[in-house]
Amino acid sequence: MASTIDHATLEKLVEAGVVSGADVIGxxxxxxxxxxxxxxxxxxxxxxxxxxxxxxxxxLVNYLKGLxxxxxxxxxxxxxxxxxxxxxxRPDSAARMRNAFEAGTxxxxxxxxxxxxxxxxxxxxxxxxxxxxxxxxxxxxxKQHAGKA
Numbered sequence: 386m387a388s389t390i391d392h393a394t395l396e397k398l399v400e401a402g403v404v405s406g407a408d409v410i411g412x413x414x415x416x417x418x419x420x421x422x423x424x425x426x427x428x429x430x431x432x433x434x435x436x437x438x439x440x441x442x443x444x445l446v447n448y449l450k451g452l453x454x455x456x457x458x459x460x461x462x463x464x465x466x467x468x469x470x471x472x473x474x475r476p477d478s479a480a481r482m483r484n485a486f487e488a489g490t491x492x493x494x495x496x497x498x499x500x501x502x503x504x505x506x507x508x509x510x511x512x513x514x515x516x517x518x519x520x521x522x523x524x525x526x527x528k529q530h531a532g533k534a
Contacts, residue, residue, distance in 0.1 A: 389430035390420055398422050399453045407449065407457035411464025415440045418449070418457075440469060 390398075398404050398420070408419040415438040418429040431437040439445035449457060 388425070388427045389434065389436060390427035391430050391432075395420055395429065396452060404454065407454050409442075409445060409449075409457050409459045411459075411461040412438065413463070413465040413468035414438055415469065416442055416445050416464070418445065 395404075403422045404420060405423070406421040408421070410417045410419060417436055417438055420427050420429060428436045439448070449455070
């Protein structure tokens with residue numbers, strides 16, 4: 386059986402009342418659905434066209450009930466619970482979340498500094514005045530280190 390059916394089509398067939406049955410088939414990694422209408426049998430497809438697999442039986446039951454399919458046959462002969470992934474995490478998720486947190490923390494810090502600067506009653510300094518002060522610190526440190534050598 387190479388034929389598949391997507392969610393939208395299945396929904397229309399159920400609304401039209403032409404779905405005559407469904408089989409829930411256990412397989413390694415989850416559960417698939419075969420939909421029967423007329424003389425045709427089709428596997429439920431995911432959005433990208435591959436056969437859709439539900440990891441949890443309860444999710445599949447809720448999906449079918451939501452469509453209006455309350456009765457179906459279950460074949461668990463090939464179901465293999467050990468084939469289910471124990472985690473669905475992606476290795477890059479932790480780094481992505483850490484980077485997002487650090488960026489948020491930096492933005493918070495920057496906003497705090499801007500607010501403090503705006504609230505500071507002292508007169509503003511020009512760029513030249515600030516650079517002259519920084520250069521004086523650099524020159525003093527150079528002189529200090531030259532004296533030690």
